Amino acid sequence: MTASLSKIGEDGLLQALTGHWKIDGAKVLVGTGDDCAVLRGEGRNHFLLFKTDAVVEGVHFSRKARPEEIGHKALARALSDLAAMGALPNAALVTLGLPPSEPVARVKAIYRGLERTAKRYGIQLVGGETTRARQLFLSIALLGECRGYKPVLRSGAKPGDFIFVTGRLGATQARKHLTFEPRLAEGQWLARRKIASAMMDLSDGLGADLPRLARASGVSFELNPKAIPLARGATLQMALNDGEDFELLFTTRPSHAKTLKKKWPFATSLHCIGVVRPRRNKSSQPEFAHGFDHFKQR
């Protein structure tokens, strides 16, 4: 069971628990298996995005982390999932579990971090609750929307599309996972202009997340390892496996790919790292074209 909760195992557990869930397509566009759930709103091009994400002390942050950064991370992780579909976040609820021994001052500082991040991105904090627990945890529920355009799913990549990432990969800065900024403006820009054919955020590392996108799209991929943008001091292996980059991974049609870097209006860097290929016959698991063995073994 321990293995079930490791990176790949979490997918397996979720699959066992929720893989058989069926949705009513008239009301729900996306259930499990993407960055957020997508409910149909009013009219053809209105969608509600719905997401929860939890951070647990000792798992997602250490006791030593700055409290404000814990609050930031809890909310920013969920925001990153909305960014990955190109949605605008609106409102959040905060559930706090905490031991009775927890100093109130620390909890207040965690909430200050939450509030600051909510304000920066125009999210209304509309409620929540507290409960006793042995270990401090925060669970964020987030509601957002796409109005006048469609959210970008993981499943839209087609052979021939180019693969891009924002920013630089590899968590070489110890505090990056506590201080990252969700790519909301970038995600919305890509979605509104219909530039991204498929998109997700990088939470478990390119090595785990790109195969997920490929599986969802029913395609394979070919990466150019030399094109993968490394964070300062990061090796390729770190860029593939460290996780918690919270950058956007997306695909785009060749017609867009040519002019994308010129049109890109953000300071955030943008790199083309590979190309989408047809699904392979012999294996449903896509692989890195250049063969990273440790990855294949996962």
Place this chain on the structure above:
Amino acid sequence: MTASLSKIGEDGLLQALTGHWKIDGAKVLVGTGDDCAVLRGEGRNHFLLFKTDAVVEGVHFSRKARPEEIGHKALARALSDLAAMGALPNAALVTLGLPPSEPVARVKAIYRGLERTAKRYGIQLVGGETTRARQLFLSIALLGECRGYKPVLRSGAKPGDFIFVTGRLGATQARKHLTFEPRLAEGQWLARRKIASAMMDLSDGLGADLPRLARASGVSFELNPKAIPLARGATLQMALNDGEDFELLFTTRPSHAKTLKKKWPFATSLHCIGVVRPRRNKSSQPEFAHGFDHFKQR
């Protein structure tokens, strides 16, 4: 700090953490302080209801509880909060925290309970996630709506209104808190017909919850203790303090009160237990007219 997490202390902690949160009234009708957050939807009489609720092993259920009932309880608690505003629940996300040692079979059984309850009430399970934690917990995020009518808030009670409860109070059956049915149909009926002027669900016991409703409405109340419907074997003290009844507590104008029992179409029992009075001058805390000392001291 231990006191902060007892019943009244939880209110105090939430107040300290979220009491200063401001909402944008153009987008949000209700933020903190009611059973759910209420966002404005499309058009005048469309509202989105947004709620999270967590249950923690050792706090909300014991290790010995039947797994299916744990799943039921987790979802039904959140549903009860939507019932308390008269809303129709639509979709839920499930966050599961669990120790690596947890048997997968038990977790699957918990999810079966969740799924059964979701099906019974027409809720779509649209996703969620799992995370490692030292203690098993489930956090449910729920989205619902009121379409064509307004949700019933805690703040609408007026002096002269009559106070009603559904069902019978006092958690004398050990498993009631695991098996209760949320009063969704009853809540919607009361809201659509504009019969309830204020409403909430009884989660912490009438003795804690009625003063909350009174505070939110800026009123006082007078209870008729003899009229409080006791569950079999329950004393008045249990009915006031046990909590986890998950019945509806609501107020209604005298014009409705007279005919309500005749019109009431449900098998669920209905009892008038008191009347709303003006706010007292000397104390903002409403009190039980007949003086339950142990309550006053809380």
